[in-house]
Amino acid sequence: MATVEERIKQVVSSVLNVPEDEIKPEANFAVDLGAESIQSVELVAAFEEEFDIEMDEDEALQVQTVGAAVEFISNVMKEQGKL
C-alpha cells in the first residue's frame, strides 16, 4: 500500500505533469513545481478525490510545499476517519 507521501506525489505528478522523482518534500508547489493558481485549486480537488476527504479550501490553499501537504492531508484524514 503506497504511503500518503507517495500518493501525494502521484497526484502532483498527474496534475502538474512533473516526473515523480522530481517531487521532493521541500518543493514549493508554485515556485518549484510551476503550479499556477488554477492548478493549485485543481490539486486540492485531486487530493480530495485521491484520499476521499473534504478539505477547507482556505486552509488547503495556504499549504505551500509537498511536505506540508503530507502533514496537512494526514491530519485531515485522521479527523475524517480515513487513517
Place this chain on the structure above:
Amino acid sequence: MKERNTGMRLCIYEDCYENLYPISYLRPVFELRCGRTLLREKIERALGPADGCFVRDALATAWAEKLACKVNDASLISGQDLMLVNGRAIFANVEIDRQGPEEAAMSGDEVVYARLNAATLQKLGQKTIPGILEAAAKGLPGRQLDVTVVRFPWDLVFANPAAIEDDFRVLGTTGRSGKFADGAYIYGDEARVHISDSAEVHPTAVLDAAHGPIILDEGVVVYPHTRVEGPTSIGRDTLLVGGKIREETSIGPVCRVGGEVEASIIHGYSNKYHDGFLGHAYVGEWVNLGALTTNSDLKNDYSTVSVYLNGKLTDSGSMKTGAFIGDHTKTGIGTFFNTGTVVGVMCNLLGSGGSLPKFLPSFCWYFNEMIAKGTGLRSLIETARAAMARRDIELTAADEGLMRYTYEITKEERDKLVKRDRRKLRVRR
C-alpha cells in the same frame, strides 16, 4: 409616483421564488427588473408607496436596509383595510386602484392582488400572507385580469418589450436633449426617444427607434460606433462602449456594455465590456462577463429550449431562450453558454473551448471541464466586496449573511456535482 392613498394599507409580497432562481437568490422577486423599472417600482407607480413588503425570512435583514417600507412587519396585515399585491405581477398597461371594493383579482389561477377591509381580515383570522390569500381567493368576489404574473426567469425576458413601451409611455419623449453630438444619429421617429438631460450620445452613435422606443437614463453615455435599437432601455450611469445593443433589451444602472446584446435584461452594476453575444438572457448584479463570453439562445434544430430549474429540466416553451446568470458571477475570456443555461450566484467560470454545462451551481468554479469548489466562500465574498467598493457600495454584514445563507442552501446540489466531476482527476495507475 401616485400620491399615497392613506385609506388602504398596501403590502407587496413575494412567493414562488424558487422558480426564479438563480436571479432571486439574493433579492425578493419584486426587485427583479422588467423594462426600465423593477416589478415593485411598477406596482408603486400605479398604487403609491408600499407600507410594507413581505419576503423570505432569510432576506429580511438585508432588504430592510435597502427598502423604504417596513419588511416582514406582521402588524401590517391586521387592523386596517389592506391591499396585498403579488410581487410577481407586472403592473404595466394596467388601470388598478388602491382604493376599491373587496375582491381577489386573478390572472388565471395566480393572485394579482387582494383587497380586504379590516373587518374581513379580522373575521378570516389568518395570520400569514398565504393564509390570507387562500381565504381571499375562496371567499371574496373575484375577477380575472389581463396581467402577466412572472413564473419563470424567461417570463421577464419575454415581457420586456411591452414593459419598455409602458415605461416609455410614462416617461415621455425628450427627443435630442442631453448632449447629442454632431455625427450622432436618430433613425426613425425622434418622438420615440427619451434622452435624459445628463446623457451623452457621441459621434457615430446611432439610436434606431424605428421599431420601438429608446430610453437613455441620467448619466448614460453612448460611445462612438454603438448602435442602439429600440425598444431598449438603458439605465442610469451606464456606459455603452461600442457594439450593437439590439431590440428588447433593458440594461439597469451603472453597467458597462459592449459587443452584442439582444432581447436581454442586465439587472445592474454588471459589465460586459467586450465582444461576445448575449441574447434572451437575464444577467444579475455585479456580474462580469469576460471578453468573448457568448451564449446561445437558439438551438440548431429550432426546437423549444429547456432550462434546469430546481434540479429539473423545464421547457421554456420558446425557441429563443438564453442564459440566466446569478449575481456576482464572473466569466473568463471565451466562455460559451449553451441554450437555456442556468448559472448560480458567485461563480467563477473559465471556458475551455466548448459549451459549459447547462447548470452551474452557485459558488462553484468551472475550469478544465470540471465543476469544482474553487477557492471557497471567503474569497468569493472578498471578491464581491472589492467589486462593490469599486462603485462605492458597501457589502454590509446583512448582505454577507445572505450570501452565507445562500451558500448553505445550495450546498447539496453543488457538492453532488463537485464530487461527480472530481472523479475526472483520479490518478490512473
